[in-house]
Amino acid sequence: MQVKSRKVDLAEGDLTPMIDMVFQLIAFFMVLINFAQTEANDRVVLPQSVLxxxxEEALQFPIVLHVTQDGAIILGGDSYTVDNLRIGLSRELAVIRAEGKSPADANVxxxxxxxxxxxxxxxxxxxAQDQELERFxxxxxxxxx
Amino acid sequence: MKVRNRQEAVKHEVNMTSMIDIVFLLLVFFVMTFKIVEMEGDFSVRMPLASDESGAVDDTELPIKLRLRADDSGMLTSIQLNEISLGVDFASLQNTVIGLVGSAVPGDDAGEGPEIEIDTDFHLRYEHVIESITAVSGYKEGDQTVKLIEKIKFAKPRR
Structure with missing residues (x-):
């Protein structure tokens, strides 16, 4: 008996349009990704204002303090209360002083x-005022x- | 002429699988980390620690006093501006400020213009403080912002 060799027909889809689209999506998300959001904290929902x-330009020597709903204060990833916030602020001010600036130059x-x-x-x-900070x-x- | 033994053209196909894998990983990373940016801005408050040797203060330099009262749940119960009771209406507060400040629009120098001192109950929700700061700071007229009082400070906290 003669057996004829059968050729398997491989249907290959054209991937070019899909790759184009995927690259465009990646470009879109890369452009819009916002690394500056590191300032934000999930526990804080800011109030709103129309004004x-x-x-236009970032504040000089910023010290970012997050105050949560229960009154906890977050500075640089560490949680403080009003009683021990002074310690955290002193650390921040040490950095600012090392750069030759005074606490009055810092922005809280x-x-x-x-x-x-x-x-x-x-x-x-x-x-913060006790630590000679004055710009808020x-x-x-x-x-x- | 008949050409024999013609070899089939060899097709070199690049294997795309690994590239597509990585590209999809990148795409998933960006989709997962994507967050719509919320526009944020600041109300500037300059509050140096008051010195004890300030001496006699000129009455004309006294700040406008804004008193905000709250109930135990932190809801606003009354607004008082220089002894004028305004209920809980921020529009009234703004109109009163416009009446007080009048055409004394602050100049280009941020240090000029009237000053307001906000004295609030401890438990008042911060949102209401921002609402009152918005009301006294200015208002929108189309796309323009009309500024009223730019110098804002807080009284000592009430425990």
């Missing part, structure tokens, strides 16, 4: 949760509605 606009950025007690924010400002920025989300 604020994103600053306060990112407080919208439902936190206003008194907690005032206490943070008071502790109350960070707010832009309200475009």
């Amino acid at each position: 604020v606009k994103p600053p 950025i306060i990112r407080a949760h919208k439902d936190t007690a206003a008194g907690d924010v005032q206490e943070v400002i008071r502790v 920025a109350l960070r707010v989300k832009e309200d475009r509605s």
Whole structure:
């Protein structure tokens, strides 16, 4: 019996359009990825205001303080209370002084949760004032509605 | 003429599988880490520690006093501007500030213009403080922002 060799017909799809699309998607996400969001903290939901606009240039010598809803203060990944915040601020100020600047040159950025007690924010400002800091920025989300 | 033994053209196909794998990994990474950027801005507050040797203070330099009261749950219960009671209406607060400040629009120098001192109950929700700062700082007129009071400070915290 004669057996004829059968050729298996391999259907190969054209991958070019898919690869094009995938590369375009990657380019899109790469352009839009925002590394500056490292300032944000998941435990803080900022209040909104129609008046604020994103600053044209970044603040000099920023010290970012997150104040959570329960009044905890987060500085550089460490959690503080009003009583021991002075220690964290001293560390930050040591860096600023090492650069030949004074505490008055530093900008304290306060990112407080919208439902936190206003008194907690005032206490943070008071502790920072004790450390000779005097420039504060109350960070707010832009309200475009 | 008949040509015999013509060899088939050899096709060299590059194996795309590994590249597609990596490309999809990259895509998944960017999709997972993607976060829509929320626009944020600042209200600047300059508050040096008050010195004891300030001496006699001129009455004309006294800041406008804004008193915010709250109930135990932190909700705003009253707004008082220089002894004028305004309920809990931020629009009234803004109109009163416009009446007080009038046409004294701050100049280019950020150090000029009237000053306001915010005295708030400890438990008041921070959101309401920002609302009041928004009301006294200015208002939007189309795309333009009309500034009212730029110098803001806080009174001592009330425990």
